[in-house]
Amino acid sequence: MKLKGIKSTFISSMAVMGLFSVLIYFQAQWQDKLTIVNYLVYPLLIITAIFATQFNRSRVALLCLFWGLFLLTENYPLVWSKWVSTNPQWLLLCGTSLLLLLALMKDRAIFSVHSITRILLVIGCALITFGWLKLSENVESFFPKTALWNQIIPYIPVAFPLTIIGALLFWRSLSVNNLTLTALLVTFAIWCLNQLDLITLPWSLVIVALSSLYLLAVSTDSYYLAYRDDLTSLPTRRALNQLALSLGRNYTVAMLDIDHFKKFNDTYGHDIGDQVLKLVAAKMTGVKGGGKVYRYGGEEFTVVFPRKTAEHSIPELEVLRESIATYGMVIRNPKRTDKNSRKAKKSNDYKTVHVTVSIGVAQREPKQSFDQALKNADLALYRAKKKGRNNVSK
Numbered sequence: 001m002k003l004k005g006i007k008s009t010f011i012s013s014m015a016v017m018g019l020f021s022v023l024i025y026f027q028a029q030w031q032d033k034l035t036i037v038n039y040l041v042y043p044l045l046i047i048t049a050i051f052a053t054q055f056n057r058s059r060v061a062l063l064c065l066f067w068g069l070f071l072l073t074e075n076y077p078l079v080w081s082k083w084v085s086t087n088p089q090w091l092l093l094c095g096t097s098l099l100l101l102l103a104l105m106k107d108r109a110i111f112s113v114h115s116i117t118r119i120l121l122v123i124g125c126a127l128i129t130f131g132w133l134k135l136s137e138n139v140e141s142f143f144p145k146t147a148l149w150n151q152i153i154p155y156i157p158v159a160f161p162l163t164i165i166g167a168l169l170f171w172r173s174l175s176v177n178n179l180t181l182t183a184l185l186v187t188f189a190i191w192c193l194n195q196l197d198l199i200t201l202p203w204s205l206v207i208v209a210l211s212s213l214y215l216l217a218v219s220t221d222s223y224y225l226a227y228r229d230d231l232t233s234l235p236t237r238r239a240l241n242q243l244a245l246s247l248g249r250n251y252t253v254a255m256l257d258i259d260h261f262k263k264f265n266d267t268y269g270h271d272i273g274d275q276v277l278k279l280v281a282a283k284m285t286g287v288k289g290g291g292k293v294y295r296y297g298g299e300e301f302t303v304v305f306p307r308k309t310a311e312h313s314i315p316e317l318e319v320l321r322e323s324i325a326t327y328g329m330v331i332r333n334p335k336r337t338d339k340n341s342r343k344a345k346k347s348n349d350y351k352t353v354h355v356t357v358s359i360g361v362a363q364r365e366p367k368q369s370f371d372q373a374l375k376n377a378d379l380a381l382y383r384a385k386k387k388g389r390n391n392v393s394k
């Protein structure tokens, strides 16, 4: 589990919980504006759902749909409204299990072959929750009548499943590090707190605040999707072009290419090749001297040193090159044939390999554009390859 994931989930969750604390603290300021909030909530849910669908975040769109249904049930005398209001435990558990379902789902198109499965899963959640609560009405009969069990039994119908669902959601939001999962986790916390009357915010206000969070989550996730490389998590060439617009007159650009990578792919396979790209990217993020690292494309990377000369940048790139060349990567031996040896980590199952990189460096000349400086770095990279690879050339 990535430390980065834990950190960002924790920070985002704390920020939103902080926002709700502020809302509770300043109740007097917004109480008289609740009518506006009541008018705002439905259009905001619709806008968020459309926005989420546009950016292929169907889970957020479904979440908006669930909120809309919930609000309509609360505010209008629908056929099921009375039953729902007399079964608050079902409502609480059903809501949380739907959140877990969304957390485990993929962001597939709203209307697709999977729609029927999704509808069935949603109905399944509602029925399983109902069945669980019915079963737990006679929970005492399943356990021995001891003092310890008598203390535990009252927590089995609601607190027990809530804890399990909360823990699963927490685990999921840490292992899949994106803001949709963080938004689901925050929604779970607010839903439980408000349903259990531990906080008493009007639902329309809660939903307006959460919808704003969903909009932020979808737009931030989409930004990252456009500007971050999926495999290495480095900024992409699009982000590099963005940086080029804000660079001053003095900077140095370096192009880095993995040596004989085609041969590496052919020998060990594309998956191991991907692992190498990730490793090189990770090593590159440690470059000193203020170097900004980008995945230019394929097995090529770019480092930009704003306000630095080539003389300043080359020693940092030498350190980087050396750190990659001396790093021994442990990979699965592609020649292994005995499938049973998967279970035991036999020494011949793994082997240590090394990769090297060639780096071309160019300092921006007066009146030169970013593209020209980049081209010069590319020419220097060509010279580095010609010199025999595993070196830094100017």
Ligand SMILES: Nc1nc2c(ncn2[C@@H]2O[C@H](COP(=O)(O)OP(=O)(O)OP(=O)(O)O)[C@@H](O)[C@H]2O)c(=O)[nH]1
Binding pocket: 231, 257, 258, 259, 260, 261, 262, 263, 265, 269, 270, 271, 272, 273, 274, 277, 297, 298, 299, 385, 389
């Ligand atoms: N595994 C993997 N391979 C990639 C990826 N992108 C590009 N490649 C491979 O990178 C290789 C690039 O090979 P070449 O440009 O011919 O050069 P090279 O083998 O690195 O040799 P030199 O640059 O001359 O040292 C190709 O085999 C591509 O398939 C990727 O995302 N993953």
